[in-house]
Amino acid sequence: MVSMKDLAAACNVSIATVSKALNDQHDVSAKTKEKVRKKAKELGYFPNSAAKALKTNRSHNIGVLFVDEAQSGLTHDFFANVLDSFKRTIELSDYDLTLVNCSKVNHGSMTYLERARYRGFDGVAIACIDFRDSEVIDLVDSNIPVVTIDYIFNNRIAVISDNVKGMRDLVTYVYEMGHRKIAYIHGNDSSVTQARVSSFFTTCTQLGIEVPDEYLRKADYRNTEEAYKRTMELLDLSDPPTCILYPDDFAGFGGVNAIRERGLQIPDDISVAGYDGIRIGRHIEPRLTTIRQDTEQIGKLAAENLIRLIEHPRSTIIRPIVVEGELYKGGTVKDINRVAQ
Amino acid sequence: MVSMKDLAAACNVSIATVSKALNDQHDVSAKTKEKVRKKAKELGYFPNSAAKALKTNRSHNIGVLFVDEAQSGLTHDFFANVLDSFKRTIELSDYDLTLVNCSKVNHGSMTYLERARYRGFDGVAIACIDFRDSEVIDLVDSNIPVVTIDYIFNNRIAVISDNVKGMRDLVTYVYEMGHRKIAYIHGNDSSVTQARVSSFFTTCTQLGIEVPDEYLRKADYRNTEEAYKRTMELLDLSDPPTCILYPDDFAGFGGVNAIRERGLQIPDDISVAGYDGIRIGRHIEPRLTTIRQDTEQIGKLAAENLIRLIEHPRSTIIRPIVVEGELYKGGTVKDINRVAQ
């Protein structure tokens, strides 16, 4: 590996000058800069990030903490898309992305915070995780720049999907299609779920819809089996809903299976809607009506704001950034207005 | 940040002793080791990976190069699953994973190899990428330990999915179900495609099936629209196939749409099969018959072998490791034996 020392020797200048030339500092002449850069290319010089990080306390490396309850961070459609967008954005500013080691199995393993310090991350993005975990809280409370995705800590930048508006749009749409008996199978407890459930109720109330307790049920996110069961329960009610909302698209398909197994047609006999807008949802029948979360934008904004916080900590305002989703009108919610008349 | 210097002062020993105590070297007494470790915990000491890397030339960090033609590395179901398994495995050996910056957009950006050197990766896993890219080849030809996934370079460790066996199993199954007119919409040119196509032909020949040229068509991987079009073309043939194989499950659903749009029933009127075994495929109707690639195993073996190569370069044999997939008998291939009689 050719180092600055080699370069300095080859150029007949000091190491200090080489460093300054490559960093384009003012106190080295244009001529020397040129000479050094040329030689650097010639010798195939490349800096050593470890040395640079050691000296400057900046790694140009961003950590990402990304685990969900099912331990499937990367295979989670929503977060994979967010992460992909996040990565593309930080790369524009020449940052690298390393996934924070989450192996709690590891005997003498470090906590998230310890690992972040160990690696010298300039910042960390946290998503898809149990935000009540004390290790996560330690990290959030540390002095490392942090952005959280889909969860708000009051002292940190957060980028969240607008679940309130999303759910309102969805319920309103379903309402406009004539539905009054709307059931909601919601995900397990989390801030996202809370936002959606509360928005569901608020919207229903505003629209003058009464929601019987039995129309509200719980199922794990992305769990087709649970959604299947809850759906069956709903169908067994003496007064079943005309439309069922699911925690997410994946679960939605579990519901679809249940409904079809009962010999019912979607959307003729019963309507359904998901949440997320996973890619495949648009390509398979039935085309699930859903709220498409803007993962591209969420990832981008998380990255941009984290970098701003890293590079200009003083001028960055700490506040939640809300990204709106978009209603995708698939083919699973039937317009029953005509029928009703 | 508390460093070894602070620790040394607090323990009344030298920095060297601290280092050796923490690394459990033999030439420091059990008593001092204990003392140092205790103090370390007390003061909240944690090592600095940059300093360690600088000194030892080992970063305990593995790079992953992960781009596909559609620039969607992380959102690619197959590779996301492989990556997830890969990550979990390297974490057991206390490695971290950083995604290699792929931003070619970046003006003065580095090549893959340069970036790998810059970051000091102990090894690199390459997947999901155009392996004919000269930058990739430079990386593979470098002295950095490399494992390639689903592509074989003859001087490198490769972990590949057994596409030959997979396709043979699939065709054989379809054959056993009575089909003789089997079309194959294959993905665009790559070693994976070549393996599958050649296995397709070999198996057909062995089974005594003749495949007309027009039964073989090309479509991009994971592209529902293309699959849709090719399917339409196949259905328009004067002698259409009784079963269509697709490049992957995702594309398969595009084909399903085309078939249904023609008013045909799956599998009653025509059979189809995908490839990959994506998670959702088992949960939506029709349950796509497919070859489920063992992403868990692929990721695990890639990780284990890369680490072995890093840590015991001499004793590691360089050879391709083949991971078998598994036939998933969904509901999209009909047994037409009875019909034929």
Place this chain on the structure above:
DNA sequence: TCAAAAAACGAAAACGTTTTAGAATAAAAT
């Protein structure tokens, strides 16, 4: 032409580790 100011450069310390070679101490053998 000479002093003053500005520009360009370099020496050296520092970042937090690891490691080598040797020094000090303790234990064992004579």
Place this chain on the structure above:
DNA sequence: ATTTTATTCTAAAACGTTTTCGTTTTTTGA
């Protein structure tokens, strides 16, 4: 008691950078 050997420790160099501050060189202004 002395030498030998084994054990435990330390000083110091090194890894490849950045940065401070001082020195040298060049330019400017009279």
